[in-house]
Amino acid sequence: MLKVNNYNNFILKNISFFIKSNENLVILGENGAGKSTLAKVICGLIENDSVELYEKNLQDLSSQQRANYINYIPPKLSIFDEYITLKEFLELSSVKSVDVKRLKKVISLLNLKRLEHRYCNDLSSGEKQLLLLASSLMHNAKITIFDELTANLDINRLKEVFDIFKSTLLNQKIIITHNLDLAYALKFKILFLKEGKIEFFGTNEEFFTNKNLNKFYDSSISKIDNHLVVNL
């Protein structure tokens, strides 16, 4: 459960919304609309007193509690220790002691076995994205925010990630993406930001109508026979 009560800063304006504990969310909006900023507000990287997680004010939570409640997965993996391996990184991603069974399951699920002992810094961009997803599965917070996780993934990997997003492996998910096919297929609730303001908040079905696509994306995308078509 997530509630944001009238949050304002120099980027975001009058941000208020609520998602129940059984709901997931996709955040959409053009470059610079404020999506990452909103994510940082929700997870407390930008301090505020407007966010409630499971009826507790974010500000009142200890660091350990915050880590249990919320996990922000940034667009890019940044690692300070150049000699940390993929497996070591995943072991460190658990908030509690490492669940060896879960670690094995996550490595196998994402086909990361062959990369287990590779240094994280040497992984390709797509492999780093998969490592970030794997780390979120190890962390297993009540709410996980993915900021453009799928940007570097090939089609097969995108499908695997889609299946994980649709599964119950993680609790609540908030997905920031520019991939409208992904957003449409997930069927999660949609929040659309424009210049720091919420322009739309509602169901997937309500958002993905030709009227709304025209309103939010001009004529660059339309829906034909339940498929999104980009008009290049």
Ligand SMILES: Nc1ncnc2c1ncn2[C@@H]1O[C@H](COP(=O)(O)OP(=O)(O)OP(=O)(O)O)[C@@H](O)[C@H]1O
């Ligand atoms: N620390 C900062 N100081 C000043 N301006 C900032 C800061 N962080 C973000 N901005 C500005 O705020 C606006 C929103 O940025 P944000 O990263 O939240 O957008 P976004 O919707 O995630 O964009 P994108 O889709 O390009 O990743 C941008 O104009 C950005 O330049």
